[in-house]
Amino acid sequence: MNADLVFDLVLGAGLLWSAAGALLGRDRYGAVILFIVFGLLMTLAWVRLAAPDIALAEAAIGAGLTGALLLDALGGDSAGTAQRGASRWLLLPLAGAIAILLAGALRGLPAPSGELREAVSAALAHSGVSHPVTAVLLNFRGYDTLLEVSVLLAALLGVLGAARDARPARLSAAPLLQAATRVLVPFMLLTAGYLLWAGAHRPGGAFQAAAVLAAGAVLLALVGMLGGWTRPALRTRLAIAAGPAVFLLVAAPSFERTLLLQLPPQHAGRLILLIEAALTLSLGFILAGLFLALLRGDTAGDGQA
Amino acid sequence: MSSGLFYAILGCALFALGLAATLLLREALRRVLAFNVMGSGGFLVFVGLAQRDGVVDPVPQAMVLTGIVVAVAATALALALLRRLEQTDAHEP
Amino acid sequence: MSELAAAVALFLLLNLAAALVVVARGPGAADRMLAALLFGTTGVAMLMLSALALAQPPIVDVALVLALLAAIAGIAFVRRSWRTPERTDA
């Protein structure tokens, strides 16, 4: 029984336990904190699956955005209220049954053909980048990425709409936390730039860079150095629009060609960097906005620490 | 058993847990968490199955990468609607 | 050397399993948050070790990002959701 297998088994058990605890645990503090732990364990799982790109995104979004969103939501109402209902005890058997059915369905599958894999490695040379995941995201399946950015945009509009009549919030200043933030945020900007640049030839890229940028904004907001959004300023909206706009401008010439968003091989490298830079800006603002639009004002008892 | 297949099966279990919780739990916040667990399980199945022969496959990895970002956006939207719900409930007599 | 790194990473994972008990049981919300912080620091160490054990240098970037953002969840907990002085006994 080698160390790798033991590692996977323990990690799997931890994932199941933290997920079950987050969903079935009594009070909501425990639920949200266990869910944050679940995110950290997922990061490890992606590392085990040799998917460092996903691990980067999971780490940045889980640690920087999801946790803050959920903890902020906890503060809103009576946190710690026990969850009642006999349905909790119905739940595990039902989940077990579904899991057995699904896992059973996996057994009949033929071996993976790997056609896509081969297609990617065959076309990688003409993609303009040497990192396959980036090539898939920005070149081979660029239209998916473009539409995905529009989905994020729609989500942000929805959040802004739902939080419309909330008053503009700015948390009370926390001097010592601000001092630490002044050190951390420049490193976040640096890391975001590094990830953006790295995407061309190794794990990294616009999504991870944007997630780190958004995490920086979340931190600034949490220590009272950045106010929440009610109506984004014009500059903000332009920055949000930059990514899709550049993407479409680059796509426009490709419409006469056969494939949508097929980049000309000779310029692909530069075009991808251009698109990724614009996407990082937009996605950073969008992801940050998801938190900033939901930011509530201080309520009684806040402001310490 | 390849670790790809292992994580695919693990993903099935997580997906099932999240699905059952989404259906059965009453608390809205738990449902949001359950929805996320469901998503993570689906992602694991997607990548794990594609790599069950132990070879890295960039295509599902790219899809899941964008999926994670969409999932957090959906979570934020759900939380926004949740708060809206609390406000309207509070205002009703 | 990579075998040792893998072994130490496994040891840290088992270490976390013990801490998971604290996250699940409490006693108080702050103790749970502490355990979550433990997961953060230990996770950083495990990622660095995995980079050597699995011979995947990019994993170090994941550790770097995690270390960079480690403070955010704790600060969000303190400033946004921890309101009630819950019992630390129980």
Place this chain on the structure above:
Amino acid sequence: MLDVASATLMLLGAGFFLAGTVGLLRFPDIYSRLHALTKADNLGVGCIAVALALQADGLAAGLKLLLVWPLVLLASATVSYAIAERARALGVPLDGGAPDDAP
């Protein structure tokens, strides 16, 4: 020689992590548990970062590993301060059980 050094540091780091977890499980109140975690674990991360930096191929990779340590230190120092401060403000009692006077 280098391998011996990093092996020793790795094992040392693992020991520190173990100590931190034991502290988390055994110490009486939130304040002492904070001490246990933030000190032991950061030493653990430091030892392991140095151990791996010794193994790193190339200066940049090594420096990146060494950069991780101060970041973790800063994060946990900040958060442990914030949690302790908040716990005191909320009047979470010390081990003696006597509730600390909230300011």
